[in-house]
Amino acid sequence: MDRILRGIMRYRQLDRKTMVEQFKQVKNNPTPKAVFFTCMDSRMIPTRFTEMNVGDMFIVRNAGNVIPHSHHFLDEITSNEPAALELGCVINDIRHIIVCGHSDCKAINLLYQLQDTNFSSQVNRRKSPIRAWLCAHAWSSLEKFQQLELTDYSMPLIFQAETPQRKFVAYIDPENKLALEDKLSQINALQQLQNIASYGFLKSRLEKHQLHIHALWFDIYTGEIYYFSRQAKQFVIINEDNIETLMDEVENYYM
Template structure:
């Protein structure tokens, strides 16, 4: 806890003064560039990863970067999405998974979360991910590759779930919103983006134009 308190003191003493004018303008409101949906995992820092400043990124964090289908949960996820799209008018939504995701590992090994009823219940919103991996990639036995594939497939499943939200569907229909699927490999700093034309995740630097990530399963390995 002391590290957190010391960090606050350093922020107020050093960093705030450097950008005081920026922080003062934030009183007038926010106009973020995108809604960034990612995992609660402490190893991913959306603002640092994207090099964005306060006010530029609207962030939603959930276990396994899960987006429950509209109406299945009356909670903060749907409210956050609706506000970002309908009020803040974000033009892009990114769902970003990450390497070595504990939620996806739990999805693949239900016994490991048997004593975590809340986690187990929440991961039911990724049941389609589990079924896709189990039924379509049963030949993939390497644990690390299987987890990586699960992370990727889950991003696509959650993009499909995101489309069930009325505000999202309407904005896409008007041509005012694009969806993007990313996977961040935190041990190398690489980010992979889903390319619907090739139905695979490619290094972000190889994708030059924004891509509306259409939901498809990955090609067989």
């Protein structure tokens, strides 16, 4: 707490005045660009690595950047993540949803371990909220990983896109450079796009191309950020060499 309180004092001295001015500018006309789902990991600072400013994004964080599939809510939707989707994309008319996974994700590392039946037993789930959360809402990512494992990590996976009729193909780490848990992390980020598309209140916007879903992946050890390119069918690094190509893809595919 000492460091946090001293940090608040530095904020008061250096940044508060500028930030208040920014709050005033967006108070009556906020124009957020995206709903950004990411992990609660302390190493993930999305506003910093996207250079976003006050009012630019809605940010939703949880263990493993997971968005529960709509089939978990047969009566009333009672989870923060779909509520955030409605608030951002329906009430505030935000047009882009981004899911950002990352390397060495502690939640995903734990998900990988849940393949052990004793580790994921009901007894242990009752004692561990994080195990229960992952078993309930990230198991589909693990099943996709196991499909990949059966092909010696070489064959593509198929995910549902914006509608049940639209699919996209994904090669996960085709150069085989990543740890198994990081392969699972990339799969998990893509699986969330499928989960997002399952919500009926987004159906019309997705079908009319008024709402677009994207996946990013952040390598915390190199600082590099990857975008899932549906044209390239894999996560590709965002850098000076391909930024124009990626921007063209987004403009032509999603707009």
